Amino acid sequence: MNALVATNRNFKLAARLLGLDSKLEKSLLIPFREIKVECTIPKDDGTLATFVGFRIQHDNARGPMKGGIRYHPEVDPDEVNALAQLMTWKTAVANIPYGGAKGGIGCNPGELSKSELERLTRVFTQKIHDLIGIHTDVPAPDMGTGPQTMAWILDEYSKFHGHSPAVVTGKPIDLGGSLGRDAATGRGVLFATEALLNEHGKSISGQKFVIQGFGNVGSWAAQLIHEKGGKVVALSDITGAIKNSNGIDIPSLLKHVKENKGIKGFHGGDSIDPKSVLVEDCDILIPAALGGVINRENANEIKAKFIIEAANHPTDPEADEILSKKGVIILPDIYANSGGVTVSYFEWVQVIN
Numbered sequence: 001m002n003a004l005v006a007t008n009r010n011f012k013l014a015a016r017l018l019g020l021d022s023k024l025e026k027s028l029l030i031p032f033r034e035i036k037v038e039c040t041i042p043k044d045d046g047t048l049a050t051f052v053g054f055r056i057q058h059d060n061a062r063g064p065m066k067g068g069i070r071y072h073p074e075v076d077p078d079e080v081n082a083l084a085q086l087m088t089w090k091t092a093v094a095n096i097p098y099g100g101a102k103g104g105i106g107c108n109p110g111e112l113s114k115s116e117l118e119r120l121t122r123v124f125t126q127k128i129h130d131l132i133g134i135h136t137d138v139p140a141p142d143m144g145t146g147p148q149t150m151a152w153i154l155d156e157y158s159k160f161h162g163h164s165p166a167v168v169t170g171k172p173i174d175l176g177g178s179l180g181r182d183a184a185t186g187r188g189v190l191f192a193t194e195a196l197l198n199e200h201g202k203s204i205s206g207q208k209f210v211i212q213g214f215g216n217v218g219s220w221a222a223q224l225i226h227e228k229g230g231k232v233v234a235l236s237d238i239t240g241a242i243k244n245s246n247g248i249d250i251p252s253l254l255k256h257v258k259e260n261k262g263i264k265g266f267h268g269g270d271s272i273d274p275k276s277v278l279v280e281d282c283d284i285l286i287p288a289a290l291g292g293v294i295n296r297e298n299a300n301e302i303k304a305k306f307i308i309e310a311a312n313h314p315t316d317p318e319a320d321e322i323l324s325k326k327g328v329i330i331l332p333d334i335y336a337n338s339g340g341v342t343v344s345y346f347e348w349v350q351v352i353n
Contacts, residue, residue, distance in 0.1 A: 001085070001295065001316045001317065001318065002078055002189070003078055003079045003291050003292060003294060003313060004078040004079070004085075005078075006082070006292065006313055006316055006317055007313060008082075009317045010317055011025075011085070013317075030083060031056050031057060031058045031084060032058060033057040033131070034056050034057075034077070034081070035054065035055040035057070035128055036054070036056075037052070037053045037054075037124065037130060038051075038052060038079065039051045039052060039105065039124050039127065040123070041119040041120050041123055042346045043116055044113050044115060045192065048118070052078055053104070053105040053106075053124045053127065053128075054076075054100060054103060054104055054105075055080075055101065055103040055128050055131065055132070055137070055171060056077070056080045056084035056102050056103070057098075057099075057137055058085050058087065058100040058101060059088040059099040059129070060099040060136075060137075062092060062098060063092065063096075063098045064134070064136055064137060065082065065084075065087075065088040065089060065101035065137040065138070066091060066098035066099065066100065066138050066344065067101035067137075067140065067142075068101040068102060068103070068140045068141055068143075068145070068170075069100075069102075069103040069140070069142055069145055069153075070103070070105075070142035070143040070144050070145060071104065071107050071143070071144030071145050072104065072108075072109075072143050072144050073105040073106060073107065074106075074290075075104035075105060079104070079291070080102045080103065080104050080202060081102075082194065082291075082313060083102035083313075085100060086100070086236045086313060086333065086334060087100030087101060087102055089120075089334045090207060090333075090334040090337075090341060091338075091341060093200055093302060093334050093335055093338065094338040094344060096341060097345075098138075098341070098345065101137050103133070103139060103256040104142070105124060106146075106249075107120065108252045109144040109145075109198045117149070117271065118152050119241070121149055121152040121153060121156070122152055122156045125152070125153050125156035126156060129156070129160045130160070132167060133161070133164075133167060134166040134348075134352060138166070138168060138169060138246075138344075139153060139339070139350060140168065140170045140344050141216075143215065143243065146170070146216075146238050147172045147182075149173075150168040150169070150170045150171045151171060151172055151175055152160070153167070153168050154167060154168050154171060154175060159212065161172065163227050165351040166348050166351045166352040169181070169345075169348050171347070176347070177347060178343055178344075178346055178347035179277055179290075180343055181343045183220045183224075184340045184342065184344075185216065185217045185220070185340035186216070186217050186218070186221040186224060186310075187220065187224060187339050188336070188339015188340065189203070189220075189221045189310045189336055189337060190221060190224040192308065192335060192339075193225075193284065193308050194228075194285075196308070196329070199282075203229040204225055204229060206229065206230075206231070207224075207230050207283045207284055208230075208281070208282040208283045209230050209283070209284050209285075210232070210234040210235070210277060210278070210280045210282040210284075210285050211232060211234075211235050211236075211279055211288055211310075212236050212285075212286070212287045212289050212293065213236065213237060213288035213310070214235055214236070214253075214257065214263055215237070215288070217288045217337065217340075218235075218237070219254060219257070221288060222250050223250050223251075226250035231247035232247060232250060233246075233248065233281075233282055234248075234269075234272070234282070235248060235253070235263060235269075236274045236277040238262065239261070239262025239263050239264035240262065240263050240274060241263065241272045241274040241277045242263055242266055242269030242270065242271060243269050243270050243277075244268060244269035244270065245294045248268055248269050249268045252266075253268060253324065255265055256268075258328075278293060278294060278298055278301075279298060279301040279303060281303045283304065283305055283306065284304055284306045285304035285306070285307045285308070286310050287307070287309060287312050287314035287315075288310035288311050289314075290311060290314070290336070291311060291314055292314065292316055293311070293314050294314055295316040296316065296318065296319055296322060298319075299319035299322035302328065305327075306329050306330075306331070307323070308331045308336050309330065309331060309337065310333070310336060310337050310339070311333065312333050312337070314333065315330060
């Protein structure tokens, strides 16, 4: 299901349950501003390449708009719009004085050199610098971006507006970043999981986990769950997937991934089809990659008792209904992965003055 269709469907259901006025419902669905820019850069070989960038500013009723910037081939207006809307609800649920926004560039960062990524980031910033700001819209890292990307945005923005460390969060520490920001979303996933399990008389220790995605969020969640005594029995990333019913040695896997840039080739588990990882036998499933991965095609095959949505909108509304009938408990993304924006708020506050 299209990401925007899915988020709109969920919002309309919530609006009916809350008894929202139809005019208010409509105003909350329409974004404040949609930005689309063309970013042309010289590549290292001297040729020109053009990429399309987006920034959707959804709502600023509760404060400056806030949201990540992702670099991914599948970035499109509907996906960014859906993610911006989810950020509005997430900051409200976490009770942080922000609104929602999201941005992205349709590119494959793995196919671009560091210098090409820098040029692309700076051109994108040049196109949107007058529409973001410390009290207007504060970007952050997302899929395919990180502290270095934020440093480039900060530097380019500062050329136009003076040194403004509060214009982005997720920055390097020496530029005003926050200690713990890198682990914040994964740590939030751990805290949210602990809270849910406590309600059901359970704890992390002894539970079997499956994690789809081993990027920033998935790797930190796996590490912290492992430290708490949880058993991660299956994992996947873009390079492959592994399974070990006795539990994967997460510290060894982290070392392997750092050296080999992916799970592929790790000998601490059996290689499996990445598509099957969601339906492996476990107590708790943590989708921590792309949206829409749990849908009506695979929902009936899911064996987990709990799903913790570490990714943004990983479960389609149709799958929600199927899983609900099966008695599966889903912890929604706007709560489960709000640790990142929470620490981003602390980072923003410490440099805004």
